Amino acid sequence: MSEKNDHKNIDQKLDRRDFVAGAAGLAAAAVGISEAQAGGHSVKPMELSAEDKAVKLVTEGTVILITGASRGLGLEFTRQYSARGAKVIATARKPEKADELNMLAADNDNISIEQLDVTDHARIDALAAQYKDQPIDVLLNNAGIGGGIENQLWGKMNYDTFDLVMAVNVKGPVKICEAFRKNVEASDLKKMITVSSSQGSIASVTMPMLYWYRSSKSALNMNMVNLALQLKRKKIIVGMVTPGATATDFIPEPFRKAIKGIQTPEQATKDMIRNIDRFTLANSGTFFDYTGDIVPW
Ligand SMILES: NC(=O)c1ccc[n+]([C@@H]2O[C@H](COP(=O)([O-])OP(=O)(O)OC[C@H]3O[C@@H](n4cnc5c(N)ncnc54)[C@H](OP(=O)(O)O)[C@@H]3O)[C@@H](O)[C@H]2O)c1
Numbered sequence: 001m002s003e004k005n006d007h008k009n010i011d012q013k014l015d016r017r018d019f020v021a022g023a024a025g026l027a028a029a030a031v032g033i034s035e036a037q038a039g040g041h042s043v044k045p046m047e048l049s050a051e052d053k054a055v056k057l058v059t060e061g062t063v064i065l066i067t068g069a070s071r072g073l074g075l076e077f078t079r080q081y082s083a084r085g086a087k088v089i090a091t092a093r094k095p096e097k098a099d100e101l102n103m104l105a106a107d108n109d110n111i112s113i114e115q116l117d118v119t120d121h122a123r124i125d126a127l128a129a130q131y132k133d134q135p136i137d138v139l140l141n142n143a144g145i146g147g148g149i150e151n152q153l154w155g156k157m158n159y160d161t162f163d164l165v166m167a168v169n170v171k172g173p174v175k176i177c178e179a180f181r182k183n184v185e186a187s188d189l190k191k192m193i194t195v196s197s198s199q200g201s202i203a204s205v206t207m208p209m210l211y212w213y214r215s216s217k218s219a220l221n222m223n224m225v226n227l228a229l230q231l232k233r234k235k236i237i238v239g240m241v242t243p244g245a246t247a248t249d250f251i252p253e254p255f256r257k258a259i260k261g262i263q264t265p266e267q268a269t270k271d272m273i274r275n276i277d278r279f280t281l282a283n284s285g286t287f288f289d290y291t292g293d294i295v296p297w
Pocket of ligand 1: 067068069070071073074092094116117119142144145168195242244245246247248249250
C-alpha cells in the first residue's frame with residue numbers, strides 16, 4: 001500500500017476513540033514506524049488474585065462522591081449511580097445554578113448536594129472535615145475544563161489559562177484524593193477514580209493542539225499512577241477512565257458534527273461505570289478507555 005493510501009486508511013479510522021485517543025499503533029503507522037518504535041508503553045493487565053476476582057460492585061448503600069455534578073458527565077454519573085441505589089454526594093461549584101441536579105436530587109433522596117470548587121483547597125478540607133466519619137466507596141474526580149481552543153493556539157498561547165487548567169484538572173483531583181483518603185480507606189470498595197482523557201496519552205496524539213488540556217491530563221495520569229503505588233499498601237484502588245468524545249458542553253455544538261461516533265452522555269457514562277466496576281487492586285493504576293482497552297501512556 002502506498003504511503004498516501006496508508007494515510008487515507010488512517011483517516012477513515014478516525015472516530016470517537018481517535019478524536020480523543022487513537023491507538024499507539026495508528027499514531028505510529030501515520031509516521032511509518034512500528035508501535036514499539038513509537039515509544040509508547042502500556043500497562044499489561046496483571047494476573048488477578050482470587051481476592052481480586054471477587055470484584056465488589058456498587059450496590060444499594062454504596063457511597064460515591066462526585067465532583068462537577070452540575071452538568072455533563074458528572075450529572076449523568078449522579079443519575080446512573082443513584083438509579084443503582086448508591087448514596088451520591090454530588091458536588092457542584094455553583095449548586096444554586098445547577099437546576100437539573102437540584103431537580104434530580106428532589107426526586108431521589110439518595111442524592112445530597114454539596115458546594116465544591118475543586119480549586120478551593122480550604123473548601124475541600126472543610127468538606128472532608130464535615131464528612132470525617134463517612135466512608136466513601138468511590139471518590140470520583142470528574143470535574144474538568146478544556147481551557148478553550150483559542151487559549152492554546154501556538155503563537156497565541158494564553159499562559160494564565162495553563163495555570164487554571166492545571167488547578168482544576170491536576171491539583172484539584174490530587175488534593176481531593178489527599179483530603180478524602182481516610183474516607184476511602186474506611187470504605188468497602190476503596191476506589192479513587194478520575195475521569196482523564198486520551199488527549200493526555202503521549203503515545204497516541206497525531207496532530208498538535210490543546211497544549212494545556214493535553215498536558216494537564218498527562219500530568220494527572222502520572223499523579224494517579226504515583227497514587228496507585230502510594231496507596232496500594234492501604235488497599236486503595238486508583239483508576240482512570242475516559243468517556244471518549246461525548247456530546248456535553250465540553251465539545252461545542254459546531255465541533256460535534258465532525259466527530260464520527262460521538263457518544264451521548266448516557267452511553268459514555270454507562271461505559272465508564274462498567275470500567276470503574278472492573279478496577280481491582282491488581283489493576284490499580286490502569287487507564288481504561290470507554291471500550292475497556294488500556295490507553296497507552
Ligand atoms: N466530553 C468529552 O468529550 C470528554 C472527553 C474526554 C474526557 N472528558 C472529561 O470528562 C470530565 C467531565 O467533562 P464533561 O464532558 O462533563 O464537561 P462539561 O459538560 O463541560 O462539565 C464540566 C463539569 O466540571 C465542572 N467544573 C469546572 N470547573 C470546576 C471547578 N473549578 N470546580 C468544580 N467543578 C468544576 C463544571 O461545573 P460548572 O457547571 O460549575 O461549570 C461541570 O460540572 C472532564 O474531566 C473532561 O476532561 C470529557
